[in-house]
Amino acid sequence: MANMKEKLFSEFQAPTTQEWLDKIEVDLKGADFQKKLVWRTNEGFNVQPFYRREDLKDLKAVDSLPSEFPFIRGNKKDNNLWFVRQEIDVECPKAANEKALDILNKGVDSLGFKISGKDLSKEFIATLLDGILPQYVELNFKTCQRHCVELAQILVEYFKEKNYPLADLKGSINFDPISKILCKGKDVSAVLESAKPLIEALVELPGYKCINVNSVALNNAGAYIYQELGYALAWGAEYMNILTEAGVDATEAAKRIKFNMGVSDNYFMEIAKFRAARMLWAQIVKQYEPKCDCACQMHVCAMTSEYNQTLFDSYVNLLRSQTEAMSAAIANVDSIVVTPFDKPYETPTDFAERIARNQQLLLKEEAHFDKLVDVAGGSYTIEHLTDAIAKEGWKLFLEVENAGGFLAEALKGNIVNAVNASNDKRHADAAKRKEFILGTNQFPNFTETSEGKTPQEGCCKCGGHEAGELPALNKSRLASEFETLRLATEKAKKQPIAFMLTIGNLAMRQARAQFSCNFLAAAGYKVIDNLGFKTVEEGVDAALKANADIVVICSSDDEYAEYAIPAFKYLDGRAMYVVAGAPACSEDLKAAGIENFIHVRVNQLETLKEYNAKLGI
Numbered sequence: 001m002a003n004m005k006e007k008l009f010s011e012f013q014a015p016t017t018q019e020w021l022d023k024i025e026v027d028l029k030g031a032d033f034q035k036k037l038v039w040r041t042n043e044g045f046n047v048q049p050f051y052r053r054e055d056l057k058d059l060k061a062v063d064s065l066p067s068e069f070p071f072i073r074g075n076k077k078d079n080n081l082w083f084v085r086q087e088i089d090v091e092c093p094k095a096a097n098e099k100a101l102d103i104l105n106k107g108v109d110s111l112g113f114k115i116s117g118k119d120l121s122k123e124f125i126a127t128l129l130d131g132i133l134p135q136y137v138e139l140n141f142k143t144c145q146r147h148c149v150e151l152a153q154i155l156v157e158y159f160k161e162k163n164y165p166l167a168d169l170k171g172s173i174n175f176d177p178i179s180k181i182l183c184k185g186k187d188v189s190a191v192l193e194s195a196k197p198l199i200e201a202l203v204e205l206p207g208y209k210c211i212n213v214n215s216v217a218l219n220n221a222g223a224y225i226y227q228e229l230g231y232a233l234a235w236g237a238e239y240m241n242i243l244t245e246a247g248v249d250a251t252e253a254a255k256r257i258k259f260n261m262g263v264s265d266n267y268f269m270e271i272a273k274f275r276a277a278r279m280l281w282a283q284i285v286k287q288y289e290p291k292c293d294c295a296c297q298m299h300v301c302a303m304t305s306e307y308n309q310t311l312f313d314s315y316v317n318l319l320r321s322q323t324e325a326m327s328a329a330i331a332n333v334d335s336i337v338v339t340p341f342d343k344p345y346e347t348p349t350d351f352a353e354r355i356a357r358n359q360q361l362l363l364k365e366e367a368h369f370d371k372l373v374d375v376a377g378g379s380y381t382i383e384h385l386t387d388a389i390a391k392e393g394w395k396l397f398l399e400v401e402n403a404g405g406f407l408a409e410a411l412k413g414n415i416v417n418a419v420n421a422s423n424d425k426r427h428a429d430a431a432k433r434k435e436f437i438l439g440t441n442q443f444p445n446f447t448e449t450s451e452g453k454t455p456q457e458g459c460c461k462c463g464g465h466e467a468g469e470l471p472a473l474n475k476s477r478l479a480s481e482f483e484t485l486r487l488a489t490e491k492a493k494k495q496p497i498a499f500m501l502t503i504g505n506l507a508m509r510q511a512r513a514q515f516s517c518n519f520l521a522a523a524g525y526k527v528i529d530n531l532g533f534k535t536v537e538e539g540v541d542a543a544l545k546a547n548a549d550i551v552v553i554c555s556s557d558d559e560y561a562e563y564a565i566p567a568f569k570y571l572d573g574r575a576m577y578v579v580a581g582a583p584a585c586s587e588d589l590k591a592a593g594i595e596n597f598i599h600v601r602v603n604q605l606e607t608l609k610e611y612n613a614k615l616g617i
Contacts, residue, residue, distance in 0.1 A: 062378070069293045073373070113142070135168045140173075169207050170208070181470065183473050212260055213260065233284060244288060259299065276390035277393070300333045312448055416470070437478055444522045498526065504559035549615055579594060
């Protein structure tokens with residue numbers, strides 16, 4: 001067989017990288033290779049259109065094996081099983097218990113309970129966990145930071161009374177005061193003194209994590225991928241320092257840390273992020289000289305992003321969260337939470353939660369993602385991305401460490417300010433359609449209405465509402481400004497009508513009409529496209545007959561010199577007049593009094609706000 005293979009491939013000459021590049025340049029027909037095919041990421045590096053084996057020759061990590069240090073290829077070597085987790089807000093322990101028992105029969109094997117600190121009691125926990133067998137289910141708890149030790153003590157006592165096998169139980173308590181500093185702008189660093197007592201309270205539950213790094217908060221605030229990676233590492237290192245300085249053994253400290261990380265819809269980059277995170281975290285923990293390499297493993301719960309979810313065309317959220325869940329599963333995380341598609345505008349319904357569960361079950365039962373270990377390993381592109389994102393994340397980690405550490409930087413407001421700056425940049429890019437939001441600023445649903453939907457804001461379950469003296473993360477979703485604009489349009493006395501006056505060159509008028517319809521429908525305008533008119537007078541008359549508030553002339557650049565001004569004069573102010581494009585004769589058109597132009601270089605959001613103002617909305 002080997003000889004046959006050698007003979008077969010001996011007939012083909014392997015092309016060199018330069019030969020590939022030469023062929024690409026021919027196909028580009030003179031276009032700039034760097035501009036056309038090289039992806040300039042927000043993470044600080046460029047991605048080439050193709051990679052070859054030679055690109056990996058200097059990457060040492062590609063020689064490691066699954067479940068071996070530095071764990072770039074995952075913590076497991078026999079399978080890629082992960083916990084399917086669903087979150088439950090606990091208002092009534094009995095109702096939450098009934099819901100938990102129900103969904104445990106529907107594919108969930110990990111529960112996340114959010115409990116108000118003021119409700120905590122032995123009876124409350126007993127009611128909540130009644131009938132749930134913790135040796136078969138991962139249990140995760142989130143409550144007020146000041147009540148975490150109390151919760152740990154109650155859980156241990158409850159499990160012992162029930163004679164559960166304590167050494168076999170898996171779960172977590174979400175103790176993370178630094179997260180509150182970032183999210184609420186409140187200095188609660190004094191609560192960090194509870195970290196060691198919390199670990200001591202859980203000494204009989206070795207499978208329980210209790211020190212959490214909630215970098216998902218950064219993801220939901222619009223952080224770039226390299227920022228979440230670098231800050232998560234610094235965040236975890238801060239907790240390692242705090243714990244070891246308090247006298248906790250380094251091995252024990254590392255084994256108690258859990259990372260709750262976000263997943264954006266940047267598919268390949270997110271796969272690379274988790275692989276790089278495990279590799280870098282292993283190197284960090286190794287510096288504390290733990291007793292075993294297993295302490296260097298990073299344990300990650302991946303949560304699909306809320307930042308890119310939308311109120312309008314919300315079923316598109318399913319597409320986003322599905323690719324996000326795929327990234328996390330392929331990257332070998334320990335558990336996944338899929339955010340229900342309706343979370344931006346309501347408390348998730350049973351239907352939305354069922355779909356979110358099934359998204360993971362499809363990956364397991366239909367796609368068999370749980371069967372293969374590190375399926376991304378060996379991919380030239382992903383291995384390169386892993387190395388590149390690791391370098392950028394490590395660079396940021398070192399910057400934070402050199403500035404005094406994550407806690408110090410958080411208390412100075414530097415972490416929040418950096419992430420908020422990224423959020424502002426992304427909102428600005430979305431406004432200019434440099435960052436697409438499918439169904440919002442690109443290909444909106446022309447006929448959809450909100451049907452009473454209003455944006456929902458998250459609330460704290462700990463019962464505390466202190467005003468913060470520090471800057472806090474801005475968690476405004478990427479689509480929020482477009483949604484505000486569209487909701488305002490809906491409340492207007494009359495839905496504005498935008499009429500496409502298509503004339504001249506067939507290909508150009510159709511292309512510009514399609515662009516204009518998508519552009520204007522993002523504000524909730526009713527758009528009317530047309531096959532074409534023989535004269536501008538015919539088009540204007542049809543527009544006025546349709547009660548159009550906006551008339552958009554769509555033609556070729558050359559023909560605007562012929563059609564644009566006559567159409568503008570014939571319309572005579574009876575509707576807003578817009579030219580689709582940026583023709584060479586723009587200055588002549590402006591001199592004639594034409595003010596409005598829409599094309600790929602204008603700020604879509606600001607333009608639509610301006611149009612709403614002109615329409616009295």
